[in-house]
Amino acid sequence: MVWGGALMSEPLLEQLIDSLRCLPGVGPKSAQRMAYQLLQRNREGGLRLSDMLRFAMERIGHCQKCRNFTEADICRVCADTSREQTKLCIVESPPDMAALEKATDYRGMYFVLHGKLSPLDGIGPEQLGLEALCERFDSGVITEIILATNSTVEGEATAHYIGELARTRNLSVMRIAHGVPLGGELEYVDGGTLSHAFAGRTPV
Amino acid sequence: MTAARVNLQPAYVIHTRAFRDTSLIVEVFTPEFGRMSLLARGAKSGKAKKSLILQPFRMLQVSWTGRGELPLLSAVEEAGSFIRLQGMALACGYYINELIYYLVPRYEPAAHLFARYWPVLEWINTEDQRDIALRLFEFTLLEQIGYAPQLDHDIETGLPIDTDKTYRYRIPEGPVLAELAGKSGVEIGGQTLIDLQAGDYANPATARQVRDLMRSLVHFHLDGRELLSRSLFSSFSKLDPQAR
Numbered sequence: 221m222v223w224g225g226a227l228m229s230e231p232l233l234e235q236l237i238d239s240l241r242c243l244p245g246v247g248p249k250s251a252q253r254m255a256y257q258l259l260q261r262n263r264e265g266g267l268r269l270s271d272m273l274r275f276a277m278e279r280i281g282h283c284q285k286c287r288n289f290t291e292a293d294i295c296r297v298c299a300d301t302s303r304e305q306t307k308l309c310i311v312e313s314p315p316d317m318a319a320l321e322k323a324t325d326y327r328g329m330y331f332v333l334h335g336k337l338s339p340l341d342g343i344g345p346e347q348l349g350l351e352a353l354c355e356r357f358d359s360g361v362i363t364e365i366i367l368a369t370n371s372t373v374e375g376e377a378t379a380h381y382i383g384e385l386a387r388t389r390n391l392s393v394m395r396i397a398h399g400v401p402l403g404g405e406l407e408y409v410d411g412g413t414l415s416h417a418f419a420g421r422t423p424v
Numbered sequence: 425m426t427a428a429r430v431n432l433q434p435a436y437v438i439h440t441r442a443f444r445d446t447s448l449i450v451e452v453f454t455p456e457f458g459r460m461s462l463l464a465r466g467a468k469s470g471k472a473k474k475s476l477i478l479q480p481f482r483m484l485q486v487s488w489t490g491r492g493e494l495p496l497l498s499a500v501e502e503a504g505s506f507i508r509l510q511g512m513a514l515a516c517g518y519y520i521n522e523l524i525y526y527l528v529p530r531y532e533p534a535a536h537l538f539a540r541y542w543p544v545l546e547w548i549n550t551e552d553q554r555d556i557a558l559r560l561f562e563f564t565l566l567e568q569i570g571y572a573p574q575l576d577h578d579i580e581t582g583l584p585i586d587t588d589k590t591y592r593y594r595i596p597e598g599p600v601l602a603e604l605a606g607k608s609g610v611e612i613g614g615q616t617l618i619d620l621q622a623g624d625y626a627n628p629a630t631a632r633q634v635r636d637l638m639r640s641l642v643h644f645h646l647d648g649r650e651l652l653s654r655s656l657f658s659s660f661s662k663l664d665p666q667a668r
Binding site (some may be wrong): 341 | 438439441444445476477479480481482502505506508509510511514515518521522525651652653655656659660663
């Protein structure tokens with residue numbers, strides 16, 4: 221369905237608007253605005269966008285080691301030999317990895333799951349496809365696992381599952397801490413977080 | 425259908441899924457409205473992030489406005505404690521949530537089952553005879569949705585159950601004397617049927633037969649759908665045999 225109905229019957233324009241709707245949060249109205257903007261004011265930008273989209277969609281794949289997005293076989297992080305090869309941090313998605321890289325001084329390796337265990341979404345251990353991860357566990361290079369999945373129920377389930385996989389291989393397994401956010405006031409922190417924070421108290 | 429405005433209804437989150445950039449569609453289980461979906465607008469953004477407490481296995485109170493398929497969540501508060509399920513207990517918790525998600529009808533009062541939800545979570549978290557907790561919950565759930573298993577008489581002859589005889593439970597109707605039933609149904613002893621009526625699961629033979637019976641009944645009502653928490657359960661038990 222295209223906004224504007226009978227007035228707009230140019231097939232190519234309609235297809236453009238329809239294609240723009242594959243972007244998140246773009247409905248018929250915004251798609252129409254984007255299409256007109258590109259056609260009226262910024263054809264050059266539109267061409268650049270289309271080239272870039274084509275290049276990116278064709279060339280960007282998954283890193284063979286960490287499964288993050290990369291245009292090479294092995295991504296930059298994995299190819300960097302100065303990083304600690306023995307540590308492996310496991311995250312749910314590429315943005316999580318980017319956030320950790322930006323905020324922490326962690327200099328080990330990563331593995332991106334691209335998902336989490338969630339039975340009600342139809343994702344069980346088999347659907348998550350952990351063979352590549354098990355291969356890395358078995359490679360003998362890694363000695364320490366850091367589980368940096370989200371602190372949701374699904375994230376915890378995933379962490380537990382991978383933790384058990386690693387433990388059966390005698391690897392040291394760590395989970396990132398949960399607690400009161402920096403600058404947070406106890407009164408306004410929810411009960412669950414507070415009880416986690418209290419249980420995980422550390423010596424001063 | 426629901427009222428236009430409901431305040432502080434006790435609720436448990438069964439499942440959430442992302443909607444648009446910062447919103448969530450939350451599937452909740454409530455005593456007065458059974459299972460229902462709520463739209464939590466902007467739950468993942470803002471100062472008071474509702475998504476932080478819109479998590480399964482937490483006792484909540486929710487308020488919403490609007491009728492129709494997707495009322496708008498207007499407020500959510502913690503209403504009590506919080507259970508942190510891990511490993512096997514978590515797989516059991518997922519199983520319970522999956523049962524509710526697929527079997528409890530929308531907008532039908534389910535106070536009886538609701539009252540059993542938190543106790544069963546507390547029970548499975550203690551590691552002591554989790555299977556009994558699950559059986560009791562399955563039983564209550566079938567009762568709540570109007571499919572309580574028929575346990576007190578033979579459905580062919582109408583005679584009361586004899587403790588010394590063996591029966592076969594014809595899914596979903598009820599027990600039939602084994603010699604009259606042929607190969608159909610699930611084998612179950614008369615004593616087990618009596619124990620089940622009384623809610624007594626102490627006998628190990630009872631526990632096993634009841635598990636087979638409940639599994640078949642639940643499977644029947646799921647209409648062929650496979651529960652993924654079962655595979656989660658079996659992979660957890662493979663990884664950690666002591667956890668059972």
